Amino acid sequence: MQRPVPRRPGRGLARGIPAVLSVASAFLIWEVYVRLSGISPLMLPAPSRVVHQIVLNRALLWDNMVPTMKATFAGFALSLTVAFSLSVVLDFMPRVRRALFPIFVVSQTLPLVAIAPLVVLWFGFDLTPKVLLVALVTFFPMLVALVDGYAATDPEIEDLMRAMGASRGQVFCSARLPSAMPYFFAGLRISITYAVVAAIFAEYVGARAGLGIVILNAKNSFRPDLVLAAVVISSLLTLVLFAATALVQRIVLRWRDVEGHR
């Protein structure tokens, strides 16, 4: 019988140690390989060189990271709104769900390589096509997670609420929605890892600025070190977003952290 205890701060850090070690050793092997083999930096630049490029080109990278971030955030906000609203509609109208769900599945089978140029063609080189592509790629995992989550509600809790005289809306807000939250966060974590990649891909196909453009230009001028520098920035961006969702999840799903769960 314990009060809900906040996790000790040291433990979270300690749990990160294996990850840090494995990543560090991967880079170390890479570095050593490049130095020993004498491979040309035009083929494979060493990590130290990539880091050096990041420092040298920090202004360029920063200026191009901002549009990518904008596209990611706007696209994600759109996708979150659409996924949530749709999930509510679908939950209240099972017939609509059966009618529309195949369409959403098909939307996920469209190869990004084919659809991205079309979207850029239709909506131009501005923010709009990137936002749409990010939304297209990220909304489905969240929608599926929410719909599945609603369905996973304990029927006994729903029966109880109805026996209390609860309306359909009350059952949704007090039972179905909270039940879906663990599922939602699982979907959110998948979505968030797609988001930055989708934005960069959309830029790659056509944009005025962005990490995608940096990558495109660097590739065209045979600068793999700069390509990788942009890749590192985009990975960091994804990691930050991932950590942010983990933090929100920790707060929203605090009840799962207590003694007895786990």
Next chain:
Amino acid sequence: MSLLQLQNVSVALGETRVLDDINLHVVEGEFVSILGPSGAGKSTIFRLLTAALPLQSGQITCAGEPLCARNGSFAFMPQRDALMPWRRIIDNLTLGLEVQGVTRKAARAQVLPLLADFGLEGFEQHYPAQLSGGMRQRAALLRTVVQGRPVQLLDEPFGALDALTRTQMQTWFEARWQTARWTSVLVTHDVREAVALSDRIYVLSRRPARVIAEITVPIPRPRLGRPPCAAAHAIEARLLETLLHQTGETP
């Protein structure tokens, strides 16, 4: 006049006939048990009363009026406690009042004074997962009681507990019931429990369930927490006899 009455109620779920011509009634202030073997259809009766299942044939009246879905006559305690794991105990307890439209503050004010009596004082900020089985059951019971409905439907409230905790809870519950005198319908397959708590007991057959006996328990309360009397033993024996020597489909 009876507060609750079931007349000729039959239910079939798919191909399975579950309830077969059930007749029973509950008078105000009375404690009635429905005793029956596992899988007989006891919970099904409650599902009818809480409108989780539509009435197929027969009649259910509550205070003389036909039962309709949302007339707010019953407070229901499901077989498993059905506490919401994401709500703290206090918020689980106020759920029924919240559904009725009572503000959170008023609901809490109503619940807080009852915590001590239900052995939950100091645990209102805990999550259900942090409570023992007995405490969860008491929380589920309190959540039922605070709804202030005329009749309480208790579906095996002590069924999931270990023998020792169950006996403690039954003794505690008897004391609570004696002061409050809720009109209660208890579903159970525990003969001892039925005899200890009830004014009257309906015995159901195996599926399809019919009422095969109606037994009055004229033993003065409190019955628990003291050596059981001969009359209780006699009734228990008779109930067991009825349950064991019934006809009907085997489950």
